Amino acid sequence: MRKLILIAAILTLGVTVKAQEAGKVEKPKIYNPEANAKADIAAAVKTASAQHKNVLLQIGGNWCSWCYLFNDLVTQNAELNKHMNDNYVVLHVNYSKENTNDAVLAGLGYPQRFGFPVFVILDGKGNRLHTQNSSYLEEGKGHSKAKVMEFFQNWSPTALDPKTYAPKAK
Structure with a gap:
């Protein structure tokens, strides 16, 4: 009797796992390992x-x-x-076992040293302005809206333009 109960439990578990797997919705792929990162970055800069x-x-x-x-x-x-x-041309650059984009990342100062995701801000001429470790944007089990907004604001073209940014003298 115990063997029958055990077999029934195993079969039920197997059916449940297969049903869960069948119901899984696969996430859209936001990174393309086959993309030419160098060409894509050049186009984004342009x-x-x-x-x-x-x-x-x-x-x-x-x-x-x-x-x-x-x-x-x-x-x-x-x-x-x-x-x-409004402020950025956004590009997802792949880092995976299929394509680590070593040469591109070397040219960006090895941002992968901070873990993933990692963000690099370039100006309209392709100059690297900033590399952001994403752990500083985290809060709890995600990212802080306020910290992300501050990051976006601090590295926007307006924030970096000396004509539009003038700290008040005391």
Whole structure:
């Protein structure tokens, strides 16, 4: 009798796991391991220059849960999404076992040393302005909307333009 109960339990568990796997919705791939990162960055810089924006490189991989958490926050929060798109040309740069983009990342000062995701801000000429360790933007089990907004604001073209930014003298 115990053997029958055990067999029934194992079969039920197997059916439950298969049902859960069948019901899983696969996340959209936000990183493309086959992309030519160097060419894509050059195109993003050209677009940023024409639109008077900076480039926001989000470096990570489809394997990275924190990369998806950040991407979900900035695409689903209307205020963050608007500020991001008003000020940046956004490009996802892949880092995975399929393609680590070593040469590109070397040219960006090895941002992968901070973990993933990691963000690199380029100006409209392709100059690296800043590398942001994403752990400073975290809060709890995700990213802080306020910290991300501050990051976006601090590295926007307006914030970096000496004509529009003048600290008040005391």
